[in-house]
Amino acid sequence: MNFSIARTMRHLLAPDQRLSCPARVWQQLLRDLRERGRGSRESGAFLLGTKIDGRRHITHYVLYDDLDPRCLDTGIVTFDGQHYGKLWAICRERQQSVVADVHVHPGSSHQSQSDRDHPMLSVAGHLSLILPDFARTPVRRDDIGIYEYRHDGGWDAVHRRDRKRFFYIGW
Numbered sequence: 001m002n003f004s005i006a007r008t009m010r011h012l013l014a015p016d017q018r019l020s021c022p023a024r025v026w027q028q029l030l031r032d033l034r035e036r037g038r039g040s041r042e043s044g045a046f047l048l049g050t051k052i053d054g055r056r057h058i059t060h061y062v063l064y065d066d067l068d069p070r071c072l073d074t075g076i077v078t079f080d081g082q083h084y085g086k087l088w089a090i091c092r093e094r095q096q097s098v099v100a101d102v103h104v105h106p107g108s109s110h111q112s113q114s115d116r117d118h119p120m121l122s123v124a125g126h127l128s129l130i131l132p133d134f135a136r137t138p139v140r141r142d143d144i145g146i147y148e149y150r151h152d153g154g155w156d157a158v159h160r161r162d163r164k165r166f167f168y169i170g171w
Contacts, residue, residue: 059096111147127146
């Protein structure tokens, strides 16, 4: 029997969520994004975890600049594709997959044209999160931009009113 108290509590508290993250992982991620961004530049991470029955659970993350040390140098994320091999090696080692990516913006959490045109992973169903104000606290779930990549290369945005149900942060 595969039993998990945390999974049961998540299901009771947020039965419709498609993405979840333990609060301790989320808080550390926010601290790391703020630190790497230095309050004046974009930063980001690949969110690793598991995908089960259409639900994604974040358990770890890899900061973009840990893979590509120069990707934050211009103030915006310019990730060099040659560094994806390191990411795939980490995923194999952890026996996890990329469940989403996240990056910060200086103002709002809206997708820029560059975000739309250059997804970190151009795979249908991939989720991309955008945090406003360089992830300065407080970061509220309904302020997080959540975007899902479509088969046709476009994006669907999760409406503000649906974000708390879509993305659970807690257990």
